[in-house]
Amino acid sequence: MSLFSLLSVSASGMSAQRARAELLVENLANAETTRTPEGGPYRRKDAVFTTQPAESPFSSIFESQLGRPDGVGVSEVVVDNSDPERRYLPGHPDADKDGYVAFPRINPAEDMVDLMGATRSYQANVAAISSVKDMIQRSIDLLR
Amino acid sequence: MPLPISSITIPATREAIAPAIQMPGDSRTSGEFRGVLEGAINSVEKSGAQAEQSVSNFLSGSGEELHTAILATQRADLAFELGLQVRNKVVAAYQEVMRLQM
Amino acid sequence: MLNGLAGKLEQYLDLLSARQKLVASNIANADTPGYKTQDIDFQTEFQNAAAGLGPHVIEANGLPVRNDGNNVSIDRESRLLAENDLRFNIASNLMRDKIRILKEAINGGNGS
Numbered sequence: 001m002s003l004f005s006l007l008s009v010s011a012s013g014m015s016a017q018r019a020r021a022e023l024l025v026e027n028l029a030n031a032e033t034t035r036t037p038e039g040g041p042y043r044r045k046d047a048v049f050t051t052q053p054a055e056s057p058f059s060s061i062f063e064s065q066l067g068r069p070d071g072v073g074v075s076e077v078v079v080d081n082s083d084p085e086r087r088y089l090p091g092h093p094d095a096d097k098d099g100y101v102a103f104p105r106i107n108p109a110e111d112m113v114d115l116m117g118a119t120r121s122y123q124a125n126v127a128a129i130s131s132v133k134d135m136i137q138r139s140i141d142l143l144r
Numbered sequence: 145m146p147l148p149i150s151s152i153t154i155p156a157t158r159e160a161i162a163p164a165i166q167m168p169g170d171s172r173t174s175g176e177f178r179g180v181l182e183g184a185i186n187s188v189e190k191s192g193a194q195a196e197q198s199v200s201n202f203l204s205g206s207g208e209e210l211h212t213a214i215l216a217t218q219r220a221d222l223a224f225e226l227g228l229q230v231r232n233k234v235v236a237a238y239q240e241v242m243r244l245q246m
Numbered sequence: 247m248l249n250g251l252a253g254k255l256e257q258y259l260d261l262l263s264a265r266q267k268l269v270a271s272n273i274a275n276a277d278t279p280g281y282k283t284q285d286i287d288f289q290t291e292f293q294n295a296a297a298g299l300g301p302h303v304i305e306a307n308g309l310p311v312r313n314d315g316n317n318v319s320i321d322r323e324s325r326l327l328a329e330n331d332l333r334f335n336i337a338s339n340l341m342r343d344k345i346r347i348l349k350e351a352i353n354g355g356n357g358s
Contacts (some may be wrong), residue, residue: 002207003263006270007358013274018275049278054271056205068270121276124320124327128270131331133268138338139211139259142218142345178316211338218345225352 008054012071034067044080195220315358
């Protein structure tokens with residue numbers, strides 16, 4: 001299992017964190033959206049991460065005993081199907097007959113914190129790529 | 145009876161290290177010199193083969209580390225250079241011995 | 247050629263590479279539910295001159311587990327990332343020096 005496989009691992013981490021960040025941003029932007037094309041208020045989305053072996057175009061089928069390293073991937077996007085939050089706003093255009101409006105069940109503060117976490121994880125993956133580039137360069141320097 | 149040192153099939157190392165010089169004189173002396181050279185050639189060929197295998201493994205993506213392949217190459221280079229020096233010394237010593245015997 | 251201390255240095259480089267790969271996996275899976283931090287027992291692996299097979303992957307212990315079952319500490323992994331890189335740097339420079347000295351020793355008596 002060559003150091004080069006580390007690049008695939010960290011790249012998968014970056015992709016996954018970016019996908020997660022995109023969903024969080026979408027949640028934050030739609031925290032007050034009461035009307036969607038599908039009907040009803042916006043429903044919060046979340047990315048589910050699972051460990052996946054990291055592939056790289058240069059690796060062969062016959063890897064060493066340690067096997068393929070663990071990367072990560074978004075296995076599915078879950079939509080929050082719990083009951084929306086109902087607020088009493090009789091004058092609202094989306095109010096039902098009782099004067100209640102269905103709002104997305106989103107806690108912006110929570111999603112902001114998650115977004116910062118995703119950013120930090122993303123940066124850690126970038127640092128990993130940078131470090132392996134350094135180590136590979138030092139290996140090449142052994143030839144000098 | 146002349147004892148050509150190089151063989152007919154020519155791996156590069158063998159050709160570089162053991163030029164086809166004729167070594168006239170008694171076979172016992174030439175045999176000892178030849179033995180030293182053969183030893184050097186074998187060592188060089190072995191580390192050269194190992195280096196080739198290591199680099200090939202690395203390129204085929206089967207998981208060999210870059211630094212392993214590079215170090216194997218360096219080992220082969222060192223063995224080769226040492227082999228060259230051994231050849232130089234052996235040839236010089238042999239010629240000296242032959243000169244003294246004249 | 248290049249046995250003894252240089253052989254140990256190469257082993258050190260091998261172990262550092264293996265460890266860095268696990269650090270990268272840990273970082274990539276920092277938010278994966280149920281994922282447990284992986285590591286190798288560096289000291290033990292380095293002392294057992296068991297070359298050939300890869301080092302034995304273990305679970306790092308002493309790390310607090312969060313609600314989703316994940317126990318990756320980005321702080322720990324970031325620190326290891328920098329440390330492994332630095333150690334690799336040191337070992338490869340030492341190795342380079344060894345090679346250079348050997349070459350000089352061999353060629354020192356050239357031109358015979």
